[in-house]
Amino acid sequence: MSANLLKETGPREVFCGLTSIVWLHRRMPDAFFLVVGSRTCAHLIQSAAGVMIFAEPRFGTAILSERDLAGLADAHEELDRVCCELLQRRPEIRTLFLVGSCPSEVIKLDLARAAERLNEELQGRVRVVNYSGSGIETTFTQGEDGALAALVPLLPASDERQLLLVGTLADAVEDRLIHLFGRLGISTIRSLPPRQSTELPAVGPGTTVLLTQPFLTETARLLKHRGATVLTAPFPLGAEGSRRWMEAGAAAFHLPKERVAEVLDPLEERARIALRPHREVLEGKRIFLLPESQLELPLARFLQRECGMELVEVGTPYLNRDQMAEELALLPEDTRVMEGQHVEQQLDRVREHKPDLVVCGMGLANPLEAEGIATKWSIELVFSPIHGIDQAGDLAELFSRPLRRRQLIHPGLHPINPDQPVHA
Amino acid sequence: MQLTLWTYEGPPHVGAMRIAASMEGVHYVLHAPQGDTYADLLFTMIERRGKRPPVTYTTFQARDLGGDTAELVKRHVREAVDRFKPNALLVGESCTAELIQDQPGALAQGMGLTMPVVNLELPAYSKKENWGAAETLYQLVRNLLKDQVPSQPSHDPNAWKAEGRRPRVNLLGPSLLGFRCRDDVLEVQRLLTMHGIDVGVVAPLGAGVEDVLRLPKADLNVCLYPEVAESTCSWLERNFGIPFSRTVPIGVGATHDFLVEVHRLLGMEPPSAEEGYRRSRLPWYSESVDSTYLTGKRVFIFGDGTHALAAARICKEELGFTVVGLGTYSREMARPVRTAAKELGLEALICDDYLAVETAMAEAAPELVLGTQMERHSAKRLGIPCAVISTPMHVQDVPARTSPQMGWEGANVIFDDWVHPLMMGLEEHLIGMFRHDFEFVDGHQSHLGHSGGSGAGVDTKTAEHATVEVDEHALIWTDDGEAELKKIPFFVRGKVRRNAEAYALQVGCREINSETLYDAKAHYKA
Numbered sequence: 031m032s033a034n035l036l037k038e039t040g041p042r043e044v045f046c047g048l049t050s051i052v053w054l055h056r057r058m059p060d061a062f063f064l065v066v067g068s069r070t071c072a073h074l075i076q077s078a079a080g081v082m083i084f085a086e087p088r089f090g091t092a093i094l095s096e097r098d099l100a101g102l103a104d105a106h107e108e109l110d111r112v113c114c115e116l117l118q119r120r121p122e123i124r125t126l127f128l129v130g131s132c133p134s135e136v137i138k139l140d141l142a143r144a145a146e147r148l149n150e151e152l153q154g155r156v157r158v159v160n161y162s163g164s165g166i167e168t169t170f171t172q173g174e175d176g177a178l179a180a181l182v183p184l185l186p187a188s189d190e191r192q193l194l195l196v197g198t199l200a201d202a203v204e205d206r207l208i209h210l211f212g213r214l215g216i217s218t219i220r221s222l223p224p225r226q227s228t229e230l231p232a233v234g235p236g237t238t239v240l241l242t243q244p245f246l247t248e249t250a251r252l253l254k255h256r257g258a259t260v261l262t263a264p265f266p267l268g269a270e271g272s273r274r275w276m277e278a279g280a281a282a283f284h285l286p287k288e289r290v291a292e293v294l295d296p297l298e299e300r301a302r303i304a305l306r307p308h309r310e311v312l313e314g315k316r317i318f319l320l321p322e323s324q325l326e327l328p329l330a331r332f333l334q335r336e337c338g339m340e341l342v343e344v345g346t347p348y349l350n351r352d353q354m355a356e357e358l359a360l361l362p363e364d365t366r367v368m369e370g371q372h373v374e375q376q377l378d379r380v381r382e383h384k385p386d387l388v389v390c391g392m393g394l395a396n397p398l399e400a401e402g403i404a405t406k407w408s409i410e411l412v413f414s415p416i417h418g419i420d421q422a423g424d425l426a427e428l429f430s431r432p433l434r435r436r437q438l439i440h441p442g443l444h445p446i447n448p449d450q451p452v453h454a
Numbered sequence: 455m456q457l458t459l460w461t462y463e464g465p466p467h468v469g470a471m472r473i474a475a476s477m478e479g480v481h482y483v484l485h486a487p488q489g490d491t492y493a494d495l496l497f498t499m500i501e502r503r504g505k506r507p508p509v510t511y512t513t514f515q516a517r518d519l520g521g522d523t524a525e526l527v528k529r530h531v532r533e534a535v536d537r538f539k540p541n542a543l544l545v546g547e548s549c550t551a552e553l554i555q556d557q558p559g560a561l562a563q564g565m566g567l568t569m570p571v572v573n574l575e576l577p578a579y580s581k582k583e584n585w586g587a588a589e590t591l592y593q594l595v596r597n598l599l600k601d602q603v604p605s606q607p608s609h610d611p612n613a614w615k616a617e618g619r620r621p622r623v624n625l626l627g628p629s630l631l632g633f634r635c636r637d638d639v640l641e642v643q644r645l646l647t648m649h650g651i652d653v654g655v656v657a658p659l660g661a662g663v664e665d666v667l668r669l670p671k672a673d674l675n676v677c678l679y680p681e682v683a684e685s686t687c688s689w690l691e692r693n694f695g696i697p698f699s700r701t702v703p704i705g706v707g708a709t710h711d712f713l714v715e716v717h718r719l720l721g722m723e724p725p726s727a728e729e730g731y732r733r734s735r736l737p738w739y740s741e742s743v744d745s746t747y748l749t750g751k752r753v754f755i756f757g758d759g760t761h762a763l764a765a766a767r768i769c770k771e772e773l774g775f776t777v778v779g780l781g782t783y784s785r786e787m788a789r790p791v792r793t794a795a796k797e798l799g800l801e802a803l804i805c806d807d808y809l810a811v812e813t814a815m816a817e818a819a820p821e822l823v824l825g826t827q828m829e830r831h832s833a834k835r836l837g838i839p840c841a842v843i844s845t846p847m848h849v850q851d852v853p854a855r856t857s858p859q860m861g862w863e864g865a866n867v868i869f870d871d872w873v874h875p876l877m878m879g880l881e882e883h884l885i886g887m888f889r890h891d892f893e894f895v896d897g898h899q900s901h902l903g904h905s906g907g908s909g910a911g912v913d914t915k916t917a918e919h920a921t922v923e924v925d926e927h928a929l930i931w932t933d934d935g936e937a938e939l940k941k942i943p944f945f946v947r948g949k950v951r952r953n954a955e956a957y958a959l960q961v962g963c964r965e966i967n968s969e970t971l972y973d974a975k976a977h978y979k980a
Binding site: 041042043044045046047048049052068069070072073074076077078084087089090091092093096098099103105108109111112115116133134135137138161164165166167169199304310371374391392394395396397400429 | 455456457458459460461464465467468487488489490491492493495496498499500502504505506510511512513514515516519521530533537548549550553554577578581582704747809831834837846849972
């Protein structure tokens with residue numbers, strides 16, 4: 031591994047783990063996410079998700095009041111009351127996630143015990159689990175790691191030989207990957223998280239885990255603890271990464287190499303065709319990725335190797351060197367990989383290097399655009415079907431689109447010659 | 455603990471951010487955990503601003519809590535001051551920082567900075583966004599002007615006459631993340647200019663520290679958004695003797711009253727009472743026969759105090775609706791809202807509990823909901839047309855086109871926006887007559903452009919049933935009664951069901967058949 035690994039501390043511009051609720055509530059529609067926190071937490075989630083209109087809310091906040099802080103109200107009694115109120119309104123909820131926040135962590139509210147107790151009270155009707163999405167402990171996608179890790183102890187035990195795909199996938203992508211692994215010869219494939227929170231996959235010594243997402247450190251650790259084998263592979267972004275990822279799975283199941291090649295070769299060929307128009311836009315362009323989701327490394331690898339982009343800097347909020355080893359090995363010599371952030375200094379570097387495209391959060395995207403720097407807002411990458419060989423073209427399109435858009439509208443919006451009609 | 459599915463306001467530090475981001479040259483150092491920077495995208499995405507809010511967050515993490523968080527605050531204050539060189543600095547805490555009590559404001563004040571430093575104390579567990587905005591504006595204005603305060607407040611609102619110039623007013627209250635503030639300011643400025651009144655300072659929106667220092671030079675303060683600016687206006691009145699106007703010019707009648715009030719306070723001849731009719735299109739649009747079917751439409755109103763009060767008056771006096779519910783989440787505005795509700799024969803709903811508002815809405819069974827972004831959720835659930843009149847809002851309500859709520863043009867915008875979600879007159883008649891159509895089915899609103907109705911077909915049924923649960927044991931709807939009820943146009947069906955049940959209980963009959971329905975109709979004259 032020859033990338034240039036750097037660290038930086040200072041002000042950070044990232045989401046907290048609570049934001050994971052925004053996509054997890056759709057993956058498991060029978061689950062409810064109850065944040066125990068402040069009005070800030072409630073405001074965060076509704077600012078992120080409230081543009082959608084919900085007839086039935088799938089998340090909420092138990093807002094701590096002064097009475098709770100002063101210890102005048104028994105926190106556990108209060109929590110019981112709030113949960114009862116909630117379940118009365120939404121009797122169809124099957125799994126209730128109690129999500130810890132900065133305030134609840136700082137005052138050391140024991141949500142794990144609360145979940146345990148509520149579980150006993152609601153035996154058989156609703157399952158209550160707990161994880162932390164606080165900003166002081168988790169960054170953005172790490173919230174999903176927490177949620178999945180909280181489910182791991184609930185997975186039934188089984189020695190069955192199976193492949194477990196871990197990490198949220200778009201439905202269509204999931205179906206496609208299962209179909210392809212089936213064609214390779216793996217018959218039992220399950221997913222965590224499942225589409226219904228009650229249909230948890232089993233786990234045990236026969237389980238081989240492929241992580242679909244790079245941010246699942248804790249979940250992977252707990253799965254290993256349950257006897258599963260967690261493979262190390264590049265992440266399934268782009269044709270090359272996805273192929274290596276699938277090959278790692280196939281190798282664990284001792285599938286013949288020829289069969290794998292027979293199935294995957296045509297897909298890779300097709301992906302190359304799909305990538306071509308985007309490569310034309312992206313090739314030689316310089317990209318700067320700010321830390322957000324831990325997807326930055328695999329994305330940088332894909333954009334550099336398959337789209338021909340130059341990497342100025344690859345930021346990541348957290349670097350799990352073991353799980354990322356294969357990704358790091360695929361990066362070009364001396365790639366600047368920056369763990370952590372000092373947002374002001376990082377922006378100074380962005381301005382200094384004037385990259386062609388900056389991958390950043392929404393707090394920075396419009397301000398950078400206004401400075402004349404093209405951006406791709408990063409949150410979209412966790413909301414889009416980007417995994418697998420067949421999605422390589424779509425993934426590249428997410429990056430070529432802002433550049434194409436500029437080419438498309440810039441001449442019309444900024445006419446160069448004031449005397450000439452724009453469309454003459 | 456309070457179960458909150460949707461919150462009407464953010465925490466108070468978001469209010470403080472609104473003030474800082476609305477102004478120029480004011481920077482805000484906010485002691486907050488990593489992640490609280492989400493608030494930036496309220497400004498960059500919802501307000502679609504092309505610059506970052508002037509906020510430096512300390513973004514502490516769990517590992518910092520073991521160390522010296524106070525030192526962390528000082529480092530960020532120093533870096534922010536060096537980098538952004540603001541003319542005034544706000545320093546405060548978010549909810550989590552409030553728990554660890556580093557006193558960042560006091561720390562910053564002890565750092566020997568050259569610019570004014572305002573220490574914000576915003577109790578995050580008891581106060582909310584608008585309070586935070588009002589308090590921040592008040593503290594900032596007070597800090598910047600305290601040296602100018604005369605020993606005796608003396609002010610002559612007629613000074614402009616003696617000085618031979620046009621009268622000059624300040625517009626106080628407009629801010630980012632306020633409802634349509636951008637265009638309200640333009641509209642009110644235009645309105646005042648037409649009457650020969652100059653605008654001195656607009657604050658906080660667009661104002662710098664220099665502008666705040668000029669506030670006492672005005673003849674009158676116009677308090678456009680009491681939620682944000684009333685405390686500041688009242689401080690300016692107490693200390694500098696500058697009066698302020700209380701009427702918020704939303705609606706034709708209110709705009710007229712506003713003009714009368716401003717003219718009176720400035721010692722000018724009152725304007726013509728006909729002006730609204732001439733300058734706004736709402737009066738004629740509302741008088742024209744096309745609008746006759748709007749008469750008595752049942753409307754439920756909820757929002758911040760200012761916009762809810764304005765909406766109630768417009769609905770009753772200018773559009774001919776019947777207000778069947780009125781409420782606000784602004785506790786500071788509870789009294790005027792209660793008074794207004796009383797005049798409409800209603801009990802005002804003063805609460806910030808989304809579920810209670812939804813229950814009250816279902817109870818009132820309105821045909822139109824005028825509320826916030828949150829009421830769109832409940833209205834969807836209940837299958838009721840809805841328009842947004844107040845914050846909280848989302849990105850759709852910061853439109854590119856000019857769309858004020860205030861003044862004459864504001865009334866035009868209001869007419870269009872509030873009538874739009876209702877079924878058009880002809881369609882309403884035809885659906886009342888012929889209920890067997892394959893395309894124009896019950897609840898369908900073809901002018902909204904989607905097939906299969908507004909979703910009301912399914913939702914209203916569940917909603918109707920949900921609301922009668924209590925009576926289920928006492929009352930029985932016969933098949934013939936249910937069939938008759940189905941013939942009622944969908945948007946008044948909820949009300950008719952409720953009336954019939956109330957009537958049955960009143961006269962002591964257990965069964966509701968088609969005859970009971972007609973009896974109830976005659977009884978309630980509806």
